[in-house]
Each structure stands twice: as structure tokens, then as C-alpha cells.
Amino acid sequence: MNRFLGKLFIYFEIEALTGLRIGGARDSAEIGGLDNPVIKTVDGKPYIPASSLKGKIRCLLDRKDGVRVARREGDPCGCGQCEVCRLFGAHSDKNKTLTRLCFRDAFLNFEKYRESLKDSKLLDDEIPLTEEKMENIIDRLKGTAQHPRPMERVPAGAVFDGEVVVNFYEGDDVKKLIRKFWEGLRLLVDDYLGGSGTRGYGKVTFRNLAFSWKTRKDYQTKNQAHWFSDIPFSNFEDADHKLDELCEKVSQALYGAGEH
Amino acid sequence: MKCRVVKLFSKNVVCLRPGAGRMDRTESMIHADTLFSALCNALLKLYDEGVLLQFAERVVLSSLFPGLRSEDGKDLLFLPRPVAPFSTSDTDLLRRKKEKKVSWFSWKAFAKVISRFNAKQLRFDCNLLNEEIFALEGRFALLSEEKEMLGALQGFGFLSGVEPHVAIDRVSNTAFEEGGFYFQENLVLTTGTEDTTPFLYFLVHYERFEEVLQPALNLLVEEGIGGERHQGKGIFDRWESEEIELPDQGNYLALFSVALPNREETGNLIYYDLVLRRGFVYHGGPTAFYKKPIFKLVEGSIVRLPFAGCNIDVAPRDDYRVISYGKALGFAFS
Ligand SMILES: [Zn+2]
Numbered sequence: 111m112n113r114f115l116g117k118l119f120i121y122f123e124i125e126a127l128t129g130l131r132i133g134g135a136r137d138s139a140e141i142g143g144l145d146n147p148v149i150k151t152v153d154g155k156p157y158i159p160a161s162s163l164k165g166k167i168r169c170l171l172d173r174k175d176g177v178r179v180a181r182r183e184g185d186p187c188g189c190g191q192c193e194v195c196r197l198f199g200a201h202s203d204k205n206k207t208l209t210r211l212c213f214r215d216a217f218l219n220f221e222k223y224r225e226s227l228k229d230s231k232l233l234d235d236e237i238p239l240t241e242e243k244m245e246n247i248i249d250r251l252k253g254t255a256q257h258p259r260p261m262e263r264v265p266a267g268a269v270f271d272g273e274v275v276v277n278f279y280e281g282d283d284v285k286k287l288i289r290k291f292w293e294g295l296r297l298l299v300d301d302y303l304g305g306s307g308t309r310g311y312g313k314v315t316f317r318n319l320a321f322s323w324k325t326r327k328d329y330q331t332k333n334q335a336h337w338f339s340d341i342p343f344s345n346f347e348d349a350d351h352k353l354d355e356l357c358e359k360v361s362q363a364l365y366g367a368g369e370h
Numbered sequence: 371m372k373c374r375v376v377k378l379f380s381k382n383v384v385c386l387r388p389g390a391g392r393m394d395r396t397e398s399m400i401h402a403d404t405l406f407s408a409l410c411n412a413l414l415k416l417y418d419e420g421v422l423l424q425f426a427e428r429v430v431l432s433s434l435f436p437g438l439r440s441e442d443g444k445d446l447l448f449l450p451r452p453v454a455p456f457s458t459s460d461t462d463l464l465r466r467k468k469e470k471k472v473s474w475f476s477w478k479a480f481a482k483v484i485s486r487f488n489a490k491q492l493r494f495d496c497n498l499l500n501e502e503i504f505a506l507e508g509r510f511a512l513l514s515e516e517k518e519m520l521g522a523l524q525g526f527g528f529l530s531g532v533e534p535h536v537a538i539d540r541v542s543n544t545a546f547e548e549g550g551f552y553f554q555e556n557l558v559l560t561t562g563t564e565d566t567t568p569f570l571y572f573l574v575h576y577e578r579f580e581e582v583l584q585p586a587l588n589l590l591v592e593e594g595i596g597g598e599r600h601q602g603k604g605i606f607d608r609w610e611s612e613e614i615e616l617p618d619q620g621n622y623l624a625l626f627s628v629a630l631p632n633r634e635e636t637g638n639l640i641y642y643d644l645v646l647r648r649g650f651v652y653h654g655g656p657t658a659f660y661k662k663p664i665f666k667l668v669e670g671s672i673v674r675l676p677f678a679g680c681n682i683d684v685a686p687r688d689d690y691r692v693i694s695y696g697k698a699l700g701f702a703f704s
Contacts, residue, residue, distance in 0.1 A: 114415035117592065133534070151383055152529050152558050159533055160601040161554075169538050177540055184539030184546065199600070212594075214602035217382050273602075275592065329416055333588040 160213035226267035402627035406695035525562015630696025642671035
């Protein structure tokens, strides 16, 4: 087993640029006419489950890079060799690899969301956490709307706090792995999150990104994280420009410590 | 016995996935053996196997129990209800239902219950419906002198949260026709009021706490406990610890961990329930194996002392070892 080297922590806000729908109903199979609620925490606030982010990013990378080995047609990659498998874990019983990425659920940042609505002069208890939108299916022959159904979604402007951790082990090409993950984020920004993306839902972007790391030695001593920059990168593109520098620093920290 | 209480805090919802063999089912708590293996994994990332083996041999720990920090920073720690019967003379069925619902006791209430043990009849001569002694709120029992915390307990406790999941076909970019859509149940610790902070805690006895366990805990909170850790389940933001004195003298022991009796201790069981522990082993290698399934005594079981319990090797193959935790930690009484 390869030795654990340390972790890279990526913090960010996800802002919904259009209505966002991560639902309990079977979106992609188009079973309609049902109640269509968005997923919420036990106290009733919408959130983005870690699995949605993780699954979507992996799916986009799999589709872009191509799946080398799959258990059945259409499954995620199970080769155990490529960067996607190394990051997300190989989807295979035979080529099992460590999963290096750990996502956390992204919870609604109510303060930021309120800020985005400051012109609307709503009181706190009036600020809607979700909105309902009627969706129709147009009958191709008659040209009339059929089966109107309410769809619940999180309104544009909602902001969620997200966090992803990348674990590194001896022998890992740190820079390559970070770049591959970043590519996944880029693909997501150009695609959509949740359901009904083809109808304009789920356009998201990342804001206020911050990076820190801890080496194995840090856990054994003061347990203090090293921050890449004191000030978060206010938008995705600014952080994008700093990626090479980040890769270099993290790689050096993990391999250059020269312990033991 | 001097123990450490280790409290695990999360800035967001405390959400865990203690697997129960199916995605849409969870266990109702994180058992000591799951915690043990999470700690071992963290230790192995930081140290070599020698440290791990010494730890596995020496450590005694409890399962994870719920706690609540009040607005003024006071902590209420809860312990599982002892499995033995309680005497209730009440004939009112509704009130008896209320009594039966209680599954967690504050430390003070627990100590009170334990002090009422009737060794002859092997039961607790203790009426939880006696409002001069106890105050009940749903599944929780406090002493009446702790009554001021009752309000904070409303809405506190474990809930199961269900998350829908979709497996997407990479070719068609839609959900798989078969097995594409499924539900995952999670165990969520909630609180009804914004001013209180729910947390999970466990008790641990280990001499090299500062030197070995502390770094492992630093890593553990980030690595997570239980299933679906890569989706952030069972992950915490920080931990705190304090020392506590756990009674260790007496004729009996109320278990705080899932325990496995040594052969000569099997005659010491008084009241117990069993829980089946099974699952997969991943050994860094390509294939996962089923662990040998094994029954253990549940938390709250009552045994006669001496009772140490033991760890057991549940590896399905001879070529490596898989330690499953089964030592007894608990509250001794007479
Ligand atoms: Zn692959």
C-alpha cells in the first residue's frame, strides 16, 4: 500500500446562475405528473448533495476522456489506470483503486443569497428558498400544451458553500491529478448541474475559491493547514490562472518535506 | 478508570451512513467496531504497522453516542438505555408507552437508574414515570434537576434522511433503465433549535492519547466514519476532548460498546441483545472480501464482571488479518 502524503482542500461557493433542480423525481427518465420537489435537508433547506457534484463531474470527465474499461456498456471507467479512475476510484471489482476525492454536501449560504436579493426588499421570512415553475409538454400535432406540472427549483442567485478534498499517496503525479480535477470543474461550469439542463436549468459557477493543504507531518504536529493565498479568488477564472502555481506548491509541499 | 470523552463537531448537519447491508437502510448508530476500524485506518496513514498493532491491542472504546451543547455552552451527554427490565407499576397504557420510548439517558439519569439495580431480581427498581426523579422528552430521559434542558431537547435526535441517486449511462447520458435510480438512507443528528449544537461523542481509554491518538483524531474527523465517506458522510470539522472518571468497580457492567465475550465469559451474560456485524474488507488489493459475519452484544447489555471482551480476526482468508473490535467498555455497578 502506498504511503499517505497529505490532502489538498478546495473551498468554494457554487452560485446558481439559472434555476437549479436537484430533485427527488426521476428527471432524466421523464416520469412526469408527479410531485417534483427539490432535495432538502431534514430542516427543509435545499442543498446540493455531494454525490450530485461528484457524479456529474465524473460523468463529464468520463464522457470527454472516454471510458476504457466498463462492467457494462455506459458504466463509468473501471480501468484503474487513468486520472479519472485515480481521482474517483475505479468502477470495477477487479481494478479497485483508492478514491482520492472526497466531496461534501454544499449547504445554502443564506447570507449570500439574501445579498443577491437586496434590491427586492424582502424580509428574511419572505425570502423564498425555492420557486415553483410550471412545465408543459407541447403536443406536436395540435400545438397545444399538455400535462402541465409544477416543478420546484432553487432560484437563480442562490449560493451554496462547497468543499472538496483531494488525497495524495506516494507515487501520485500531484500536478496531473489536480489539473484533471480542475478540468472537471471547468466542464461543469460549461454544462449544467441537476435536472432539466437542456431547458436552461442548472447553470452554475464557482466563486470565492480558496485552497489549503496539509501534509502527513502536519497531522502529527500542530494540525495546521497551509493556505495558498490569504484572499480567496473571487471568481473561477482568476483561480484558473493561478492553477499552475498551486500545482507546483502542493507538489513541492507533499514531496519536498523530506521527512523520514 | 480514567477515560477521555472525545466530542466530534460538524459546522453543518451531522450526517452519517452506518451501512446495514442495503443502500436504503442504515444502522441506528455508529458502533465501536466501526469507529475502531476508522481509527485504525487513520493510524495506518500516519504511522507504521507496529503503532497500529500496539493500539489495537491496548485501546478500549465505546460506540458513538449523541450529545447536545446548550446555548450557554453546557454539554449534555447521553448513554444508551440498559437492556434489563424496569419496574413500572403504572397501569396507564399511554404512560407506559412513553416510558418504553425512552432509549437515551443523560449521564446523571443513567447513574440514577444504575443505582437502583435489584441484584436479586435482576431488574431496575426504577420508575421512569416518577416526575420527581425523571423528566422525559421523547426518546430522552433527564433527571428532574436537569429539567431546564427539556426545551433544548425538542427536535433533538437521530432522523433518517433519504437521498435519491441517479446512475447515468455514459453513452446515452440518461439514467440507466435498470438500477439507474435508487435511494440512499442516511442517519442525521438534528436539533430543533438554532442555539444548540448537536454532536457525537465516544469514550476511549488509551495511554498514548496525546502522542498517538491525537494526530489520528485530527485525521479521522476529515477522513470520516462509516460508509459513503467520499460523499462527505460521517465527516466532521473538529474534535474536543476532556477527561472523565468511569466507574470500574462492581459486580456488573452496562456495556457502552458492541462486545464479544471471551469463551470463559459467556456464562456472565445477564441481559443482552445481539447485533450481526458483517461487511466487506478492502485490503488495498484489487478485490473486496466478505468478512466473517459475527454476532456481538449490543450497547446497553448487562453482564457480570469480570468481563473484558475480546477482538477477533474476521479475515475470510488465512493470508492476512482483519481485526474486529469486541472489547468491553462500560459502567460498572453492584
Ligand atoms: Zn479509468
